[in-house]
Amino acid sequence: MSIHLSFKSYSLPFIAAWQSAHERQWQRAGWLVRIAAAGDCGYGDAAPLPAAGTEAPAATVSRLHHWQQRVGQLSAVADDLTAIYAALAELAAAVPSAAPAADCAVETALLDLCAKLRGWPLRGWLSAQAVEIQCIPVNAALGAVSKQTAAAVTASAALGFRVFKLKVGIAPLADELRWLHTVAAALPSDGQLRLDANQAWDVDTAQQAIRALQQADLPIESLEEPLAQPTDAALVALQQQCDFALALDESLARRDWWTAPLTVPVRRVVLKPSALGGLRPTLALAEAALAGGVEVVVTSVLESAAGIWATAQVAAAIIAEQSVLNQTVMPRTLAQGLATSDWLARDLGAAPLVRAGYLHLNDAPGSGFVPHPT
Ligand SMILES: O=C(O)CCC(=O)c1ccccc1C(=O)O
């Protein structure tokens, strides 16, 4: 027997341009990684997006070639399961990886395979309590605030979403504040806005934005990455001015998570497995954050269904650990940023179902991803 790792490039068009302060894109490109062994196979999504903290695509490919060769070497000298565990150990030892999107894909494919061989859903492999978690609250990913209409927000609310995420920091602040008022007026009474500035603002602009949002009493749930220069001192000061949570996202990749004790200058972290090198590093970081009283939200990097299934599995594991860890401190589960599959005009397989503001997992062995026949 032997283990075989293969990967195939994909390019999936968006239904409309995806825009953030970092980028404007019409399609999503990556590689579907497949690892076959012991009569079954697992899948992972290598979906680099440097703006989200991953390596560039060229580094993803060369890293996938490395793992292809390495998995072949390991399987030449050991039985399949031993070689799979050895590869998983090498991936864990590689954190923090210079090619986290590639490592995430290979780790995901190995875990998907292990879980299938065992007959477990992948989240059960990550955390025993997680098997019970079937439904994950998710936010609507609406895109740039400039592109919103009251009708679009009403339609999204009718689908059952209660947290509506908007990209800001793209147009002048005064314009965006005006648009935010229009969106807020269309929200259901229990609706909230999650904003993401993707590091667009200097300290002055961020302060001005926060002051305006609070004075207008807009229902802001959180604000991701307000600062171009996210120093601890500036973030601590900004968080003190805010009634809502500030969150770190893409700037996390540049912090020293792995050797120093975890300190976070804001109330929340946004975790993306593709930027962190895999599902297990994401879970480890989430556990450290939760233990320190920091809120955790898992989000996609607009990856294909192969990635979304796996990212949802680790989100379920984190939610399970969270309810065990501190039921009283965090009674409500935050909406996770996993409802992004509708941005893709086509996909590599069926994405998890999103209904009434919840993403639904099932009990199928592995991640739940099944590729469309090609
Ligand atoms: O969180 C969501 O709902 C959507 C995901 C999202 O906004 C995103 C997607 C791709 C790259 C970066 C980000 C981000 O959160 O900054």
Ligand SMILES: [Mg+2]
């Ligand atoms: Mg973000």
